Amino acid sequence: MSPSAQEAATIEEHDPLALAFRRTRDHSLIICQTLELEDFGLQRAEFVSPPKWHLAHTTWFFETFLLKPFLDGYRTPEPRYEEMFNSYYNGVGSQYPRHARGLLSRPTLQEVRRYRELVDAGMSKLLAQSAHPERATIEERCRLGIQHEMQHQELFFTDLKYSLSINPLAPAPWALPTGGNEIPATSMAWSAFDGGLKEIGFDGHGFSFDNELPRHRHFLPPFALANRLVTNGEFREFVEDGGYTNPRWWLADGWATVQEEGWEAPLYWQREGDSFLEYTLYGLLPLDDAQPVCHVSGYEADAYACWSGARLPTEQEWEVAVRAESSAFIDAGHNLYHPQPTGHAAVLQQLFGDCWQWTSSAYGPYPGFRTAAGAIGEYNGKFMSNQWVLRGGSCVTSRGHVRPSYRNFFYPRDRWQFSGIRLAHSVPDN
């Protein structure tokens, strides 16, 4: 270890930010260890990215927003990366076409790893400059970069699953641990919550995205939330009741999508005689009725809710309910890359570690929201149309990434995230 490396290591021990940076960066490499080199280039559709691209783009983020503006003497290994690994920041410049990320065989994985190392070294240097005149901005952007990388760690899983699933060999990049007691699905129970004028939005210390702010008041009638997620078994009843062939349950745009896409079941279900198989990151498995239904679009979630006589919660209901419950819930309780059944449901379960939960709320700005200046301001604000808010977290969300005020957002037709259904209903106001 060279002196300067040692020095850096020492500083890191005492700098929680440098430590968080290092751990997050390492984690991105750890999660792709079991892949074949051939898997790193897969991109099945414009809306997913290859594993290698995620590794490069997250690096590009630190290079673009931290090293280039703030680290004296920094030189990029390849100026053309600026365009190649820019996702959507028009403020930075034009972008290599998104649909063709899977065609970037060069740089090779090895070269991307070298790019990561170079940028990591630069970041170590920069973070060690505690008296840098832009220290505050550097810290803020570094924190954003870490959260950004965590988001791409989740996308790594969802995108990879989508790309691999078309392969007739049904590849299983991870091996399912043996054992595991089978947990039968329990009947649905509900938790009721009072209405009133509520505070919504991030209120804590530490990091939040700009879209969780400003904290503001929102009036809510009383409501109830299901204690657990809708299961595969329950959703199968909807399928078998002709749910996908009856327009009655569907939003007009949802029904048009069903016709257009030929949907007959959730994304990864494959009919096999009278039952279903499900493609998972552990390969093709028999569908487990007790597990939460996963990889449904917002339209399917809404149609199921309608068919079942309930509805989806609003994002404010979800947030208010979760805050009202105990604080121990963030941990998923399992380390599998697939949502797991819950055995008891006296309180709200499966909040953060199984499936993201569609809400009925269109993704929009909170009252008083303003985007940041510059390219960084493109992070969240420009997506505030046509998407729906999902709350919670999933089994492939990185630890420490989510919180009750976290607002995830996808188009209601999207199905490739680990997205599931938590039901709600209104409660008569006395």
Add this chain to the structure above:
Amino acid sequence: MSPSAQEAATIEEHDPLALAFRRTRDHSLIICQTLELEDFGLQRAEFVSPPKWHLAHTTWFFETFLLKPFLDGYRTPEPRYEEMFNSYYNGVGSQYPRHARGLLSRPTLQEVRRYRELVDAGMSKLLAQSAHPERATIEERCRLGIQHEMQHQELFFTDLKYSLSINPLAPAPWALPTGGNEIPATSMAWSAFDGGLKEIGFDGHGFSFDNELPRHRHFLPPFALANRLVTNGEFREFVEDGGYTNPRWWLADGWATVQEEGWEAPLYWQREGDSFLEYTLYGLLPLDDAQPVCHVSGYEADAYACWSGARLPTEQEWEVAVRAESSAFIDAGHNLYHPQPTGHAAVLQQLFGDCWQWTSSAYGPYPGFRTAAGAIGEYNGKFMSNQWVLRGGSCVTSRGHVRPSYRNFFYPRDRWQFSGIRLAHSVPDN
């Protein structure tokens, strides 16, 4: 006049509903009097319908929801109309393909007029049966049918304008009245409104659509609304400042649409040297800087607001502000099929009779909203995704159709309605 016709006429005089029915039905024919027969079949895109189809479909509505279920002995002139003139009611049955409505040369206009007469006669008979066991439903559906026909009267204008505008001859189905003093645009003034817990939704007597209900409480921070609409002159500055070529001002989906569609100005503007012409229902005219900008999409409205340093109002802000002002405002003050300038703007102007006003609110259900049972329930509820709410009314809206709680809705990319921009901004809460 035959005895029974006389009898019906007498009854009508005393029955406001029958009178409203008759007047609305007549109005649909009056507004298309100046067309050429050839114009009645035009359908330029899937989202517009030919004039003749509007005449037939509004008739179909009364036949399907009133005569067939409630008028003893009613026989349709043509069973195949059930499918041909069904717009989107899956509960009624399958539908003739929407994009091909312009290909229905048969029935001819004369046959459609006969269909109207037959159904009108049936409705007269039915409305005269004051003791009909289903009288309450009949009255309710008749009122809905009248409002439904008024909506199609507006679509008649917007669809026709869209279809005619592609014709290199720039047809002018109406002649512009001569005279008319030129009104210079006044500078922008704002009205401020207090925040607080407000009641939102329909509260009056008489008719409202289900999507205006239930009336409910909504918390609102203080805000200000522009007293008049954004003008052509103001919007031209945005165009000339490169507004359509700079992604900075646009939502991501909006920017993608600009690229995809090649937008460079509002829908009906045509560049001519240094200035613009505008296609109107009075033909191709020089762009009038003092008139409100019209036929902009929600994306363009949002981008303009962003560029100007303001924002679009929420639908609740709009409703609260309008209720707070005097009650005389519903009248447009002119009878032209084109939005007109306003000369004074001490209070909110141009609310209902010039352009619909895009809000930043995604169209969704009010808390506690439930769709009605049966095919009628498809009227509004199933469209509650991906669209934005517009408030107010336009110069082609039928008299008596709108109110402060009225929620119009279109996709943010839609431009063929008479849609304009009213700005808003937040006011610091003391």
Add this chain to the structure above:
Amino acid sequence: MSPSAQEAATIEEHDPLALAFRRTRDHSLIICQTLELEDFGLQRAEFVSPPKWHLAHTTWFFETFLLKPFLDGYRTPEPRYEEMFNSYYNGVGSQYPRHARGLLSRPTLQEVRRYRELVDAGMSKLLAQSAHPERATIEERCRLGIQHEMQHQELFFTDLKYSLSINPLAPAPWALPTGGNEIPATSMAWSAFDGGLKEIGFDGHGFSFDNELPRHRHFLPPFALANRLVTNGEFREFVEDGGYTNPRWWLADGWATVQEEGWEAPLYWQREGDSFLEYTLYGLLPLDDAQPVCHVSGYEADAYACWSGARLPTEQEWEVAVRAESSAFIDAGHNLYHPQPTGHAAVLQQLFGDCWQWTSSAYGPYPGFRTAAGAIGEYNGKFMSNQWVLRGGSCVTSRGHVRPSYRNFFYPRDRWQFSGIRLAHSVPDN
């Protein structure tokens, strides 16, 4: 009758060209007499044109290529027609978008008729100038204009049929004459022809298109041609044998088209229980097994031929065979707008008056072919790729328009022409 009109009429009596012009122009109006005004604007797809557009475009042809260059003092009624009614002549200028011809409600039919009268009057004047310095060119172009109008008379029928057929009312613009003995289909007979070095191409006097020239030698092995066209009954066997679901019989592009378009039978067949109905210009009729199969694409013709163990003829085989037979065959023998059965087939039947016959020949230039200079040169030459030659004529071809050397051409996926199947096979060379 004014003196000059009388004079013109007198001249016409003595000028066969002026007479042919007048008769052709009149015929275009006669064939659309039974239409409703609403039918004149129909355009179901980009590849068809509305009846009114055909009437205007054929007029535009005479105006553009004769009156504007050659008639002193001619003034167009509307300069914008130059673009509106230009089909594809880049040499003349840009063209109104083809897919939107159905949206030209203006000019109205009445205005188009006036345009025709004006141009006809101009043509009478021009043709009366027997000493015009450009007389030879004028005559040549006038003859081309007449043949061009005849082609559009045929397109009038095929396009109208295609546009009306989507209407659930199955409109019948013509009434089927009663009577008519039923003719049973006869078994297939073949005529054999010697091979050798043959002369191909136009050799007669009078008019031919440039694509029938130059006359040239072509070497042909011996072959046989079916004496009649394939019937509906025979084609039905192919359908019922699973012909549309077995890739074995199809060209690769044909099979891709079958999948893409969902073809299950010829264009106008509608399955009704165990049998078929067929949409015709006389309305929806039970499929007549003895009639020639009609409205099949080149791919279907080729697949049927393959399934039946035969093949399609080359265009040279067709031409050689037809020349070898008697010369009385040009007359269809019936005046119906639908192909009719033939009762006897000792010699080649159904050559010109029932269905065009797909050949296996790609449409290309004859050896030594050169396009004419100027916009007129765009008439035929630029279409010599990707299309197939059809030979013969159909029941909606204008009298006097076709001849043995006539080369019609359409894309192999086209089905809206009256196109049928004549089989061929090779004969061992002794």
Add this chain to the structure above:
Amino acid sequence: MSPSAQEAATIEEHDPLALAFRRTRDHSLIICQTLELEDFGLQRAEFVSPPKWHLAHTTWFFETFLLKPFLDGYRTPEPRYEEMFNSYYNGVGSQYPRHARGLLSRPTLQEVRRYRELVDAGMSKLLAQSAHPERATIEERCRLGIQHEMQHQELFFTDLKYSLSINPLAPAPWALPTGGNEIPATSMAWSAFDGGLKEIGFDGHGFSFDNELPRHRHFLPPFALANRLVTNGEFREFVEDGGYTNPRWWLADGWATVQEEGWEAPLYWQREGDSFLEYTLYGLLPLDDAQPVCHVSGYEADAYACWSGARLPTEQEWEVAVRAESSAFIDAGHNLYHPQPTGHAAVLQQLFGDCWQWTSSAYGPYPGFRTAAGAIGEYNGKFMSNQWVLRGGSCVTSRGHVRPSYRNFFYPRDRWQFSGIRLAHSVPDN
């Protein structure tokens, strides 16, 4: 070396077919030695395939048509390969979707190599069975498989080039040899050929594809052929003369394609100021005016010919001319993967080793052509529509693969092959 391996090797020495098999198989691996592993999965468009897929599919061909039917005891390593690596043989079964071949990260390259070894071993065994009852069929199919693999060796280059070219890093999988004298382009010279009744089609011993048969007579007028290919410098004049913006030179379908695709120059040209760069398999290089223009579509070839006052040859003219010249021409004279200039052109040059040459001939069956029975019959016959014949060979064609009667075929819009232009003109017949 095990005894049986030794035995096989010994047999191979004495069996030219086994030797040809081995050499061809080896060659497929040799040509991809310089690639990065990441390059093996690239598929930029449906019409290209990844290198790895070519390696697997050529193996599948031998497995499917030889080992499975004829080698006792053969067991496939993976039954799902049957579908995954089937290109278009409907007779074998359904096919994995073509556009998604780039998503087959599994089997890995290593697994595909093992699949190759296994099949090669099987083939060695089978070829050693000289008394096999199906020996004749085995030999015939083995020869076809070898030629098939050679075709994929060429596609390997063209597909890889197309996929890599989108990468902003402009990867150069091969290094350009240094040195190389610059050869100036010489002026165009022509060779004249007599017309008459000519024999066309394969006449030799050894292998030919079925589409080169039957040999037959074809009558040809006299003609002349250019002694060399059109150069980049000549084609640049066409570009600079506005060739891509003037419809006059283009076939209608070609002009539509130019508009649709936004073509402004040959596929791999990139404008750089006043000159051009060209992407090659040696990276991005300045355009060399003396080299043959390459990667033009049939439409561009035809438009250029038209602009230059010449025309494309027919396939028969090309074949007759080439046969009339000396027999030493098959060798390219260079070993580069890019077409090279020629210095002298007293006779026909650049026939087989630089660029394929577009002809004006539509690809169709020769008189008397019949497809073979079974899935093998799908090899050539089903593609005989909408494509054009190219003659010759290119700098990436495998040695020993082509001959004067060889018929290559592509759609006239295709540009990713090494396709160039040889001009022709007609000669007056005395």
